[in-house]
Amino acid sequence: MSKTLYILNGPNLNRLGTREPDVYGTKTLGDIEKACAELARDGGLDLVFRQTNAEGTLVDHVQEAADHAGALIINAGAYTHTSVALHDALRLVSVPVIELHLSNPAAREDFRRTNYVAPAATASICGFGAMGYDMAVTAAIRLVKT
Ligand code: DQA
Numbered sequence: 001m002s003k004t005l006y007i008l009n010g011p012n013l014n015r016l017g018t019r020e021p022d023v024y025g026t027k028t029l030g031d032i033e034k035a036c037a038e039l040a041r042d043g044g045l046d047l048v049f050r051q052t053n054a055e056g057t058l059v060d061h062v063q064e065a066a067d068h069a070g071a072l073i074i075n076a077g078a079y080t081h082t083s084v085a086l087h088d089a090l091r092l093v094s095v096p097v098i099e100l101h102l103s104n105p106a107a108r109e110d111f112r113r114t115n116y117v118a119p120a121a122t123a124s125i126c127g128f129g130a131m132g133y134d135m136a137v138t139a140a141i142r143l144v145k146t
């Protein structure tokens with residue numbers, strides 16, 4: 001099995017740190033990437049960490065993960081709630097897929113209850129802020145090794 005962990009991030013996550021810090025915390029995506037890289041390295045995995053604001057590019061990245069990843073962690077941002085194309089792309093992935101959100105969308109506005117990612121995911125981690133990324137990487141290391 002591939003030892004490469006893909007972490008894909010969707011729209012507006014490039015603004016973490018200043019974007020609604022009361023909801024998403026004060027860590028930047030760069031801070032999060034650094035922590036994930038250390039954990040992945042210690043766990044013996046190579047890391048591909050990406051962010052895009054474009055739906056089609058996110059689909060391209062999921063397709064790349066389908067071909068090369070041992071596990072995929074995805075915070076699809078708002079495309080979670082809107083994108084059938086993303087759902088269809090995730091269905092191509094045969095390795096574990098962990099859906100991730102900093103906040104808990106189920107406890108927020110009604111429109112966030114529609115979710116096209118969860119039905120195509122192995123598991124979901126929501127509501128732990130940046131710590132959720134650490135938790136997801138730790139879980140992915142276990143999943144890739146077993
Ligand atoms: C988010 C939750 C989504 O509802 C929202 O659109 C985001 C961020 C999260 O990480 O909490 O952009 O995915």
